[in-house]
Amino acid sequence: MDIQFIKHTENWSTEKGVLVRGMYEDRQFLDAVHPMNEKHKSYIEKTLEFSKFKGKKGEVFSLWCPYEETVTQVFLVGLGKKESVALKDIEEAGGHLMAALMSHKCEQVNINLDGIAYGDEGVACFASGMDLRVWQFDKYKTKDKPDQGPQKIILKSEDVDVVQKAFDRRHAVNLGNFLTREVISEPPNVLYPESMAEIAKSLSTLGLEVEVLGESEMKKLGMNALLGVGQGSEKESKLIVIQWKGNPNSDEKIAFVGKGVTFDTGGISIKPSNNMEDMKYDMGGSGVVLGLMKALATRKAKVNVVGVMGMAENMPSGSAQRPADVVTSMSGQTIEVINTDAEGRLVLADALWYTQDRFKPKAMIDLATLTGAIVVAIGHEYAGLFSNNDQLAQQITDVGCEVGEQVWRFPMGPQYDRDINSDIADVKNVGSGRGAGSITAAQFLERFVNKTPWVHLDIAGVAWEKKAKPLTGKGATGFGVRLLDRFIEKYYEA
Numbered sequence: 143m144d145i146q147f148i149k150h151t152e153n154w155s156t157e158k159g160v161l162v163r164g165m166y167e168d169r170q171f172l173d174a175v176h177p178m179n180e181k182h183k184s185y186i187e188k189t190l191e192f193s194k195f196k197g198k199k200g201e202v203f204s205l206w207c208p209y210e211e212t213v214t215q216v217f218l219v220g221l222g223k224k225e226s227v228a229l230k231d232i233e234e235a236g237g238h239l240m241a242a243l244m245s246h247k248c249e250q251v252n253i254n255l256d257g258i259a260y261g262d263e264g265v266a267c268f269a270s271g272m273d274l275r276v277w278q279f280d281k282y283k284t285k286d287k288p289d290q291g292p293q294k295i296i297l298k299s300e301d302v303d304v305v306q307k308a309f310d311r312r313h314a315v316n317l318g319n320f321l322t323r324e325v326i327s328e329p330p331n332v333l334y335p336e337s338m339a340e341i342a343k344s345l346s347t348l349g350l351e352v353e354v355l356g357e358s359e360m361k362k363l364g365m366n367a368l369l370g371v372g373q374g375s376e377k378e379s380k381l382i383v384i385q386w387k388g389n390p391n392s393d394e395k396i397a398f399v400g401k402g403v404t405f406d407t408g409g410i411s412i413k414p415s416n417n418m419e420d421m422k423y424d425m426g427g428s429g430v431v432l433g434l435m436k437a438l439a440t441r442k443a444k445v446n447v448v449g450v451m452g453m454a455e456n457m458p459s460g461s462a463q464r465p466a467d468v469v470t471s472m473s474g475q476t477i478e479v480i481n482t483d484a485e486g487r488l489v490l491a492d493a494l495w496y497t498q499d500r501f502k503p504k505a506m507i508d509l510a511t512l513t514g515a516i517v518v519a520i521g522h523e524y525a526g527l528f529s530n531n532d533q534l535a536q537q538i539t540d541v542g543c544e545v546g547e548q549v550w551r552f553p554m555g556p557q558y559d560r561d562i563n564s565d566i567a568d569v570k571n572v573g574s575g576r577g578a579g580s581i582t583a584a585q586f587l588e589r590f591v592n593k594t595p596w597v598h599l600d601i602a603g604v605a606w607e608k609k610a611k612p613l614t615g616k617g618a619t620g621f622g623v624r625l626l627d628r629f630i631e632k633y634y635e636a
């Protein structure tokens with residue numbers, strides 16, 4: 143899909159395409175600067191009399207319109223209330239339009255958002271929403287490929303250079319988001335620790351430094367918690383470390399750590415077979431870290447960031463870890479493994495400790511599809527946020543509202559922490575009680591961050607969607623890439 147910007151005063155290369163206009167709630171046209179053709183406008187207004195379309199967020203209305211000598215197909219896109227429209231609403235409107243266009247036959251789409259809030263920034267955002275929505279994972283479809291969307295999109299703007307720059311900035315981040323969606327969508331026979339490491343290495347062409355530690359290196363470092371998870375699998379566990387050094391004038395670093403369980407059967411504490419296929423996306427946290435690193439490198443962010451991905455496959459076998467095993471983690475703390483299905487926290491225990499120990503980051507954020515309990519608590523609308531640092535928690539919450547990837551903070555504290563004390567080791571990998579499963583999981587992680595300012599995002603409910611959202615079709619969402627890219631830009635970039 144080719145996206146182009148032209149000046150308002152320029153003509154479309156063809157009038158035969160689909161014409162798109164935005165509309166605020168209560169049917170307010172946006173034509174502020176360059177008024178719309180009167181004949182055209184009155185035809186749209188007449189047709190609207192027969193429709194329920196109001197211009198609310200998420201609404202798209204299509205009609206055929208006699209225009210000059212041709213008949214044009216017109217799409218009206220609702221933007222919501224004029225007074226309160228935010229950039230994220232404009233981006234989502236672009237997504238809604240794309241969803242509507244994908245079920246239509248159209249080659250060229252001519253978009254005129256004249257008078258839109260935020261000017262050319264709004265136009266770039268709208269285009270970014272279309273870009274995000276059109277992505278789909280169809281590489282394994284050999285026939286009946288789904289509709290690919292329009293070939294060409296042309297948007298009118300006030301200043302082509304300004305809008306192009308704003309779009310390129312967003313598109314770079316979208317490319318990171320697409321990589322995340324792609325690795326999450328890949329089946330587990332294709333995507334396993336080593337193949338993920340190969341994908342990570344291929345990013346070195348963007349200027350990223352990529353290291354991969356295998357089992358023998360991790361053994362030397364004492365990473366027995368992570369290694370225990372992968373010991374039942376034929377696939378070798380890996381620790382992937384990616385560095386982006388975008389600010390040579392500083393040695394301050396921000397670290398992101400991802401859970402990368404490329405398939406979670408539960409191990410010996412095996413899961414029921416119903417929906418077990420969903421557990422291919424249990425590497426979602428590592429997928430976000432990978433996509434985020436790509437986004438930062440693609441847009442050449444002026445910041446130093448490290449991304450660490452703990453990769454393992456959780457399988458039952460004769461060599462698999464047992465419930466009751468005790469392992470010594472890299473931190474020196476011993477862990478009693480009560481349930482082999484609570485494996486993500488074991489992987490992260492060593493990945494977090496390694497990250498803070500080696501890089502001494504200013505802040506450390508982990509992402510993990512960690513608990514089913516988070517889905518029970520808040521469903522698929524928010525990621526769960528857990529933190530030992532109020533400021534960091536607030537920053538990520540604020541940025542989540544801004545980009546539309548929302549997070550909700552949960553409580554932590556000694557009353558929950560007590561629940562994971564083990565009778566025979568320093569800590570056990572599940573709580574004794576029944577409740578607060580997502581919180582006790584976070585308490586477990588906190589024991590391995592060594593007081594580093596830290597945020598844990600439990601993305602089990604948001605990494606994968608069974609139904610389409612404005613900016614994503616069904617399946618992998620890439621939730622977290624846009625959130626954390628904006629977090630870096632807003633608070634840490636030079």
Ligand code: BES
Pocket residue numbers: 406408420424481483484485486511512513514515517572579602603
């Ligand atoms: N990968 C799962 C969590 C999960 C569940 C992710 C649903 C995405 C969707 C995790 O490893 C797991 O199995 N957690 C257990 C923990 C329990 C054994 C304490 C769970 O949530 O049931």
Ligand code: MG
Pocket residue numbers: 406408482483484485486
């Ligand atoms: Mg599990």
Ligand code: ZN
Pocket residue numbers: 403406424483485486511512
């Ligand atoms: Zn898991």
